[in-house]
Amino acid sequence: MRYFMILSAMLLIFSACKEDEPVDPCTNGFLDPGETAPDCGGDCPPCSTTPITFLNLMVNGVNTATLTSDLNYDGTSWSLQLANDSLNMQIAFGTTGAIGTEPILAAGSFCYLNGTQYLGQTDGTYTISDHDVSANLMSGFFQIKFFRPGFVDTLHITNGQFENFEY
Structure with missing residues (x-):
């Protein structure tokens, strides 16, 4: 009986160790x-x-998808527009389009969520990480807080990333 148990154990061990x-x-x-x-x-x-084009952002800690997103240059300044069925946002990036980190401009930046206006902004920064002027492509990161003047309501936009946006 003991011989049978040892033989069974060895058979089990060697049959389980097959090559991946x-x-x-x-x-x-x-x-x-x-x-x-x-x-x-x-x-x-x-x-x-x-190049793969995509946009990521979180609104108050929740991943948020957008239906439309555009990077615009009007000849003097840059802005990023985003929208879905409940969100409409514009972030003003300033005039240079240069690689680096800058504060987001209050003039030209706004956010509407479910029809409510968040016209004040604070703590906004953006980083241009890549700018291919020959292909008209730009990539970067952003974060900003929008608020309603006179209210305690604040929208925290974090983990914003846009990649290979054409203008």
Whole structure:
């Protein structure tokens, strides 16, 4: 009986230790040696050269999707407009469009949430992280607090990021 138990245990151990299937380094989601980006370049298919455009932001700590978002340059100043069914916001970035961090301008910045005006702003900063003037593309980050003068109501816009926005 003891011999049978030892044989059963050894059979169980050796049958459970089979070799794992090899994982294709071009589909594993990691930046492997030789790749220029995860799963592309090197021995994998070439990386896409099409820039990906996206916008992220949080309103009072909640991830918020927008239906429309535009970066505008009117010849003298930059602004970012965002909207969905309950939110309409414009953030004034100033006149330079240069890479760096600057305060958001109060003049030209506003926010409406569910029809309520938040015309005051404070603690607003933006960072231009990339500006490709030949392709008219800009990327960056922003955060701002909008408030209603005379009320204690405040909207905290955080984790704002826009990537490869065309103007």
